[in-house]
Amino acid sequence: MKPENMNFGIDFGTTNTAVSRMDGNEPVPLKFGNAQQQYDYVPSVMAIRGGARPREDYGLAAKARIGEPQVEVYQNFKMLLGEPPECVVTHWGASMSKTPEAVTRGFVAALIRQVREEHGIQPSRVVVTVPEVWLVQNLQTKREHVIQAFKSQGVPRVEVRSEPIAAATYYLHRFRQRKGKPFQGHLLVCDCGGGTMDFCLVGVESADGNRPRMTVLERAGNGKVNGHIGSAGVAYDQAVVERLFPELRNRDQTKFFRRVREFEQNKITHTGEVSDLLSIYRESPESADGESLFALADGEVAVEPKHLATVFDEIIAPDIRKAIQGLLARIRTHGVALDRPERFRVLMVGGFSSFYLVQEAIKSAFGSKLSTDQRFEDILSLIDRALAISKGAALLANDLAEVIDTCPADLGVWAMDAVGTGQGPATLAPTRFPVLEKAVRIAEYRQPNWCNKSFVVQNTVDGLPIYVEPIPDKPLSLELNGETLQSILPPGVGPGSKIEIGFSVDADLVFSVHVRDATDRGRAKTTTLGNLMASLPGLLVD
Known part of the structure; x- marks a missing residue:
């Protein structure tokens, strides 16, 4: 019998992986196991034995083989995707024969095979979730390995969304069910899982057909502790x-x-x-x-x-404090009503968030010690919290929520400009010329947005004349591997030339700077700057 095509949400977790689909208007998890005992998840574990009796297990069967002689058991492979070999050896030891990428492909193949054979379903569209830090720090290689692992199994449409966004989607779904009305305001998602701690602030409003519309306003993430991969x-x-x-x-x-x-x-x-x-x-x-x-x-x-x-x-506690303190400084720029639970909520998801010390640390960062604080109201049950990411991903896979990404900071150009007080001659002083504005939809900046002023090149050996301003009136000069103005100028453009500067940013938060000759706009150059938020000191825990 041919498998039924269906859209899925998959929480590809460091410790466990959960798969959800829609049953009517409700996302439900797929069950794994046997007739005697079934589970809502599959342990993210692979076990491989070579030699004369080769064998490969995944999930619970693989986890049960931890400690068996001559069996290689692979855990936490998601965290190690794209990491250099020395990092993999530090985490796994030198005796393991497979790469994290090969293990991930094997795990995804076994997962899709089990879905087809036990549930008679063929994924036609998959929204797979990844840590926010993979987006914050532009870890595109990690995302691409995940996407290709699913595509290699015949899944035609694979999309990546952050785990906090998927969790927020399900939270808003359950809030409406429980309260009889949609939540509107700001939601801060604190996702503490096996491998990462992620934080995401979204503005929430109702869209067409009562779908929630989430505008991503702030992101922060942490993927390492004391130099070790995995921070939670x-x-x-x-x-x-x-x-x-x-x-x-x-x-x-x-x-x-x-x-x-x-x-x-x-x-x-x-x-x-x-x-x-x-x-x-x-x-x-x-x-x-x-x-x-x-x-x-x-x-x-x-x-x-x-x-x-x-x-x-x-x-753990220092990273939570640092991340939330940094976020609070930026959150206030969005006019968030931090003390009004009807307009501001905090959602804690991920397996590690159920741990008492994690909850205590997050609440204390907001000055809360009361279990009755409505900002932390348990809209989700303990089981719901564990499955919120895969259920939210299922809602996203079926277009039951809208997500809008926004520019994470003001971005512009430093230049010397004449500044006068009206009492005497003007003097030259460093001046900021903004180009991109924080919280504007990313879609509006896919094409270059040009500064409304042209500039004269004085010399080409100075650093990049670019600033990033995630917090108002606190601009940070951009420094990328010691690159100078020369590196972004078109050929033939140098001292004395008049230039125009613009910026763009893509869906992966990768910024580019565009420079063109003001007198010959066909002479232009585009330089990829990468994810600027990952390059700034003091903004992200690392």
Whole structure:
């Protein structure tokens, strides 16, 4: 029987992968497993055995083979896409034979095959989600590997959306169902998953047919902690195990990752008790002294609240504070009503966001310590939060929400200009000439937008005369690998020439500068600048 064509939303996660489709007006997850036990997700794991009895497993079957001799078990491969070989070796060790790209292709092939065989469905359009940091830092290579993995399986239309945007889409869907009216205002999505921490501010209004229209106003993301790939749940779990079992990772990597898996499972299984004891510990560390949350290594090592809190405060909390503080400075430029829950909400999604210490850190960054704070109202259930990204992606795959990307900063030209006070001769002073404006739709800047003033080239050895201004009145000069004005000038244009300068930006937030001779506009040059937001100091956690 020929499989039915259908549009899918796929949360391709570092730890787990979930697939959702539309059932009428409701997004629902596909079930995986057997008749006795079914799951809403597939572990993002591949296991490969070579030799005389080659075998390949994926998902739960692969996860069960962690620690088996002569079996290569691959985890966290999404985070390693496009990374240099030395980085892959640092994370996986030197004994693994496959690349992250090959493992990803194998995983996607097994996933699509299972969807076809067990559900009788052929994906015709897929919206697959990726971390916001992949968009913020223009990690196009990573995105392209994901897209090609799905296209190689015969999926004709593959689109990439950020995980926070997909989560926001589902949140707005459920808000309307629960409240009987659409949410309108601003929504800040804090997506803390296995590999990344992502933050995204969207302005929300109703579009045609009552679809939500989301305008992306601010983005921030973090993909590394202490130089290690992965900045959220994975990095945290590994750091706790390293603290409890010093030198184990160097001595026996297989056993180390078994301990990490054991820790992760216990942390999830005992979520309620872990939250209660951590709450007590935060209020009064002495009250929780000696209390055991659970034990690892057959009871050999007791895990206490202080172990979890200490590691969290060292490697995770600083990044959350830094990211939100940086965002708050930019959020205020959009006129967000931060103290009005009817106009401003905070959504926490991703597996790591269910962890008590993550929730505490995000709430405290907004000055909130009350469980009754309506800005953090749980519109989504615990299960919904875990599946919000894939369900939102399914809504997007069926055009049930509209997403508008905007220019993330003012962008313009520095130049010397005559400045007069009216009392005496004018003097030359550095002056900003804006070209692109923050929060304007990206679609309006696909073609070059030209400055309304022309400039005379004085010399070509100075740095690029470009500034980026994400926060009003705080311009930052652009410095790209020491490049000078000469690098962006057309051939034959030099000192004494009069030039015009423009900028454009594409859907991937890649900026370009356009320079042309003001007296001969056919003499022009376009230079790709890349993702400028990833180049600026103090804006993004890295």
